[in-house]
Amino acid sequence: MEIVIVGAGIGGLVTALALHKAGHSPVIHESVTQLRELGVGINLLPHAVRVLSDLGLQERLLEAGIATSELLYFNKHGQKIWREPRGFEAGYDWPQISIHRGRLHAILLEEVRNRLGLDAVQTGHHLRSLDIEGTRPGLEFVSRENSGLKHTCKADLVIGADGIHSAVRAHFYPDEGPPMWNGAILWRGMCESDCFLTGRSMFMAGHANQKFVCYPVSGDHFRSGHSLTNWVAELRFDPQQAFQREDWNRRADPSTFLPEFGNWAFDWLDIPALVQATTDIWEYPMVDRDPVPQWSFGPVTLLGDAAHPMYPIGSNGASQAILDAQSLTLAMETHSRVDDALLAYETERLEPTAAIVRANRGQGPEQVMQIVEERAPDGFDDLDQIISNNELQDIAMRYKRLAGFDRESLNRKAQA
Numbered sequence: 001m002e003i004v005i006v007g008a009g010i011g012g013l014v015t016a017l018a019l020h021k022a023g024h025s026p027v028i029h030e031s032v033t034q035l036r037e038l039g040v041g042i043n044l045l046p047h048a049v050r051v052l053s054d055l056g057l058q059e060r061l062l063e064a065g066i067a068t069s070e071l072l073y074f075n076k077h078g079q080k081i082w083r084e085p086r087g088f089e090a091g092y093d094w095p096q097i098s099i100h101r102g103r104l105h106a107i108l109l110e111e112v113r114n115r116l117g118l119d120a121v122q123t124g125h126h127l128r129s130l131d132i133e134g135t136r137p138g139l140e141f142v143s144r145e146n147s148g149l150k151h152t153c154k155a156d157l158v159i160g161a162d163g164i165h166s167a168v169r170a171h172f173y174p175d176e177g178p179p180m181w182n183g184a185i186l187w188r189g190m191c192e193s194d195c196f197l198t199g200r201s202m203f204m205a206g207h208a209n210q211k212f213v214c215y216p217v218s219g220d221h222f223r224s225g226h227s228l229t230n231w232v233a234e235l236r237f238d239p240q241q242a243f244q245r246e247d248w249n250r251r252a253d254p255s256t257f258l259p260e261f262g263n264w265a266f267d268w269l270d271i272p273a274l275v276q277a278t279t280d281i282w283e284y285p286m287v288d289r290d291p292v293p294q295w296s297f298g299p300v301t302l303l304g305d306a307a308h309p310m311y312p313i314g315s316n317g318a319s320q321a322i323l324d325a326q327s328l329t330l331a332m333e334t335h336s337r338v339d340d341a342l343l344a345y346e347t348e349r350l351e352p353t354a355a356i357v358r359a360n361r362g363q364g365p366e367q368v369m370q371i372v373e374e375r376a377p378d379g380f381d382d383l384d385q386i387i388s389n390n391e392l393q394d395i396a397m398r399y400k401r402l403a404g405f406d407r408e409s410l411n412r413k414a415q416a
């Protein structure tokens, strides 16, 4: 069976590895000519690490990244609102891994090339058009540099894993238009620093309109007693304003946001100093798209950000793409007809991911910071007077269930 995956991002590469393990030989066509280690930090939740572990990757990922031990929420004064253990420390059978997205991508790419062969990833192939009229879909790829026709092919199965600007999705939803902006801008960076908190902690501070997210991402740095620290500063503006189209590679100047965080020098981490020590800072608008009613159209389907672009809240972007890869592969194993498999995959994955898109619009589990901001903008002496532990527990657990990684059901699934 000829399987074409469009896009060699995290979703496309993991799908190729999973399908290969199930006996298939997919070919990935990727728009960019040279795949480089791009992006800053990214988080893999235990259910996604479980999928990667089944593909034999856990050791490499733990070597490269950090087994995150805890997640903390603070208010804008640096007072602790919530702490929960994560990954192994929380009793999961798999870790949560914080890792440089570029490293993760490079590891996956290397594994694909080693296992499937060098020709399995065709770079410089930008999907221009998809033809679904015949018995087998036809694809036309151009070079992005000069729009010259590069390659045409037909396939028995086409997986659109081509990200938030998916050409495959646009084929089925031509009037959808650009992603929607919620008014927030994210500035992202990474720099070497001293370890903070446990050295394997992830924290968020602030509230819905102003937030700072921070976590270490490098195993090498940690083992040498240091931290390669990933951070994201977020500010909210009027969503009616114009914003620059989302581009993961747009550089930014810290003077545009740093003054707002000027007094966020907490005794456990000096945030302004961290930002000032960062050489490369990137800007990205918080965008997503409304969930669509259908991903699978005969032998063509969508996966990852192409299927369910969501706000990068709750560490779910890459994790959900990885779960898609597993679900699609299992469906292929249990259905003899491709279109039945794709419908089964869609039935399993569309509604749960749509629920995460919607939950992330409501701040996901981070809503506890906004609740505390509204109830105690000047800080608090006794957190219990502001929000009860039950309320905090409830919000955290609800999101885990929704995103499919509450400990009991995940560990139970593994034993089944």
Ligand SMILES: Cc1cc2nc3c(=O)[nH]c(=O)nc-3n(C[C@H](O)[C@H](O)[C@H](O)COP(=O)(O)OP(=O)(O)OC[C@H]3O[C@@H](n4cnc5c(N)ncnc54)[C@H](O)[C@@H]3O)c2cc1C
Residues within 6 Å of the ligand: 006, 007, 008, 009, 010, 011, 012, 029, 030, 031, 032, 038, 039, 040, 041, 042, 043, 101, 125, 126, 127, 128, 161, 162, 163, 164, 165, 166, 167, 188, 248, 249, 303, 304, 305, 306, 312, 317, 318, 321
């Ligand atoms: C360069 C880059 C940097 C990123 N940095 C971060 C980060 O720092 N932190 C974070 O949380 N998330 C980041 N992301 C997003 C994150 O990787 C995704 O949200 C998540 O991993 C889901 O992955 P995906 O494979 O569905 O989409 P993506 O990772 O976006 O991958 C889609 C792939 O499809 C390719 N593509 C697009 N259009 C076409 C086309 N017409 N034809 C062929 N190929 C096409 C793209 O070049 C890309 O390689 C980044 C994405 C990219 C592309």
